[in-house]
Amino acid sequence: MLTLTDSTANWLKKTANHLKGSIRRIFMAEVVQELGFGGATAAEEKLEWNRGTIRKGKNELENGAIEDKFSDRGRKKSEELMPCLLDDIKKIAEPDCQTDPSFNTCRLYTRLTSGEVWKRLLKLDSYNEDTIPCERTINTKLDDLGYNPKKVQKTKPKKKIKETDDIFNQVHIINEKTDSNPKEIRISIDAKARMNIGNFSRGGRNRILTEAEDHDLGVKEKMTPFGFFLPEYDDFYLFFTPGYASSDFIVDRLEEIWPVIQDKYGVEALTINADNGMENSSSRTQFIKRLVELADKFNITIKLAYYPPYHSKYNPVERVWGVYENHICGDIMDTVETTIKFAESMTYNGKEPFVKLTEQVYQTGVTVCKESMEKYNKFVERMPSLEKWFLTISPGYSR
Incomplete structure (x- = not known):
């Protein structure tokens, strides 16, 4: 039977904080088991552990660890949903971009706006108005690819x-x-x-x-x-x-x-x-x-x-x-x-x-x-x- 003294509680909290995922949850469940009857309540009050996390850890002790797929959570990027998106944007923007005339940077500047790129993407068979990303997303992707869809005085031809x-x-x-x-x-x-x-x-x-x-x-x-x-x-x-x-x-x-x-x-x-x-x-x-x-x-x-x-x-x-x-x-x-x-x-x-x-x-x-x-x-x-x-x-x- 484990007794929760102040020093023991501090040690358990530090140890749990250094662990992640299923390893952390299983550790918490094992500690609660060692505490015996009322262990979950003591862990919640003195160790500040979440009851739901402890319950999940007990389930993993009995049935095996659960794989944490953090990459599957949240909203996916547009290029993950449409693998050809970045290549299609490159094909549209590449012919209409120029280098910095002063050679002070390696930036590329394009004559196209994000709205024009959006319109040209819509003409391709792979996209329709329900699936195509919004104009703001296209602008973000242009920036990520190294194109700068903005008006710059030094890029204006004479x-x-x-x-x-x-x-x-x-x-x-x-x-x-x-x-x-x-x-x-x-x-x-x-x-x-x-x-x-x-x-x-x-x-x-x-x-x-x-x-x-x-x-x-x-x-x-x-x-x-x-x-x-x-x-x-x-x-x-x-x-x-x-x-x-x-x-x-x-x-x-x-x-x-x-x-x-x-x-x-x-x-x-x-x-x-x-x-x-x-x-x-x-x-x-x-x-x-x-x-x-x-x-x-x-x-x-x-x-x-x-x-x-x-x-x-x-x-x-x-x-x-x-x-x-x-x-x-x-x-x-x-x-x-x-x-x-x-x-x-x-x-x-x-x-x-x-x-x-x-x-x-x-x-x-x-x-x-x-x-x-x-x-x-x-x-x-x-x-x-x-x-x-x-x-x-x-x-x-x-x-």
Whole structure:
């Protein structure tokens, strides 16, 4: 028979508080049994134990422990009730999001409101007005996925031409078709601004006290980063060159990595997302000429899908540049070796990039005369009314 002295009562209360679930209830029932007749009343008065809990513990002593399924209690999350919800929201929001134009953060901003996402979800066969989550829930899920459905002044484009919406719609259609075809792959390309190599301040913060020069005077060496990003697989190929990223440089690097991509994913066609920059523009004759030769060499079809003017931050590779810029933020790129090592140490969605230094300096401003371009243009098909932004290059130039 157990006697409840003050010291014993304190010890039993502390012990019970350290136990959880069925183990705690069974312990309480065993103590009440040891107390004998009136034990439940004594436990309730002196130990402050609940009668119902004690009764449940006695039942577990006789019939075995009850499994506590805390995860089954309460209201389930929307994604648990609808397993495809988050993937569907991603498919809707992803094409309409852009990175932070200043690269100060890795945030993504979307042009869509939560109400618009709700309307587009309702058009899918998996949802109806009785089962679809409310607009507030959709807004919460957008935030959880890293999208920011809010108006931010710095994300507002400087201009908007009349073809902007049509270009965006066509880019989304082409990208969706490419991503759904296992024999096609999409590559997003772009160059970053030339980097000054030396003891120059890049802004940002560092945990280590760092001294740098405020003004970029006497710059002796510069590097141009150029990236090839595969949005569906998060693969990133990063090249550095001491010169400019000319048309020949871009196609040579693409020619270098294409056999690797083709062997890895077994693809037969390529879609390129770009921003119609100076060296990769659809009107750059040398760039188009080299792509026609590339398509013929590997017997592949190449599609060019450009983003609208003043909307280059919607290009998927810009998200990787945002991560890269935040990775080196506050550090000094004083040598080429330091710059390469920092690039190799970054990750994007858990994947490390392929990084290479190309020491060859390419000539810029190379053009092809109109007469010579005629034989190349035979293999280039431009989309009517949007000729500058959508091209399809077919193989067969050398045949």
